[in-house]
Amino acid sequence: MEINTRVRALDYLIEQKAVPGVIETVPSYRALLVYYDPSIVGYDALCTELAALADQATTTTMPPAREVELPCCYDGELGPDLEAAAARLGLSVDDLVRLHAGAEYLVYFIGFTPGLPYMTGAPEQLTIPRLDTPRLKVPPGSVAIGGIQCCVYSVESPGGFWLLGRTPLRLYDPAAAEPILLKPGDRVRFRRIDRREFDDIAARVDAGRFHAVIR
């Protein structure tokens, strides 16, 4: 987590300084990919500048993280692996939900599919190997765990994580004015909801009448 914080701090510094020649940057767990235009800045010159910023990144204060609340329904068909995961972990279903929803997660970066967050923050008891056989199709909005990670699938895609529940929010909506919900560095909390509230929020999301709670 410390390295990732430095990655995001370096990213922030590059953006703040508007380093000439930098086109865009892509943070990941412990690396930052910097796209640049060699007709504007040379490789060695850019490396020198980035090294200096990387030093600064150890003590840089970033703006406060956004806190995003994701409603999550763990009931029935929305959490198809909930019982199996609980059994595998030696927990009751209630305890698994309580531990998962009680944690605060950090978004390390967004990757794999548009808007999909790579997060950690769940208590150790929830560490679980990926599925032996990945699913071919995971519904978007699925809230899932695997290894020490938690992710929320953003589009229908293959997936190897245990599906504990589903959020009615769209992590990626190509038709929306702002298609991407989560950003690197966000803090995420899941709010447990029942099926009725899930359906109600989903309807409002469809109608464009729901705004995620973001502090």
Add this chain to the structure above:
Amino acid sequence: MIRVVDPGPQTTVQDGGRVGQLRYAIPPSGPVDRPSFVLANRLVGNPDGAAALEFTLIGPRLAAEAPCAIAVTGADVPVLVNDAPAAALTTLVLEAGDIVRIGAARAGVRGYIAVGGGLEVPPVLGSRATYLRGRLGGMHGRALARNDRLPIGTAPVPRARTVASTARPRWGGELELRVVLGPQADRFTDEGVATFLSSAYEVLPQSDRMGARLKGARVAHARGHDIISDGIALGAVQVPGDGQPIVLLVDRQSTGGYTKIAAVCSFDIPRLAQAKPGQRVRFSAVDVATAHRLLEESDAALAGVDLEEIAS
């Protein structure tokens, strides 16, 4: 407006590309063969990055609803206007009602059709490029379909020009692709790197805008093929456990967990973009300084492409 009579197997709206969204796992998209795309736009008097069409292997059939100028570049394709042969790599002026038919590529894979004034589909996240997997941009996030109508910007009729024969690309044959080694070249054995740099790899039919899949001598890993996921640049060469390289392209995933032995230099991506399945490529390593020099030369060559005036 331009009406789509027959879309062809995969024709999409592409502009210069969507910048700044890789951090949200949205790739830049845009043309796989950028110089051909740029030439098409220049031939119709558009800015280099104006939205145009990219077609794959077989072109579309289009109907002009109003007078407009078009140009076809990239893959070597037959062009017919109202069933009469017309020239590729040349400004063509169409009247209302004219039908353009672009046939199957004799060489090359991707072709470009630019229209004077540019295609004015609504931009999404700052670009008109289509990201198919994300259903984003272009014509409602998808490939063109029959009866689509493409809005065109207004523009004066451009000077009619053609690409001089000396400047016309020739596709086919075995390609040499320059690469810069890394970022995980140290995850391969010396033998693996040597194999990668000395073998011919065949382009597979599963190749697409996301990546060119290759088949050939296995590239050996030193200690496994997994890394902690990091960013994937244009041209990055991933080598998964099967030792078969994949060159990542404009619709690539932004990050990934497979070792990357090298990156194909950007100026060699266009020729790879035009490599048909069965065609072979070889990799040769250059240092960063050489890569930059070659990039500068390539940019200068594109800037200096000879466009000859023709009588219109």
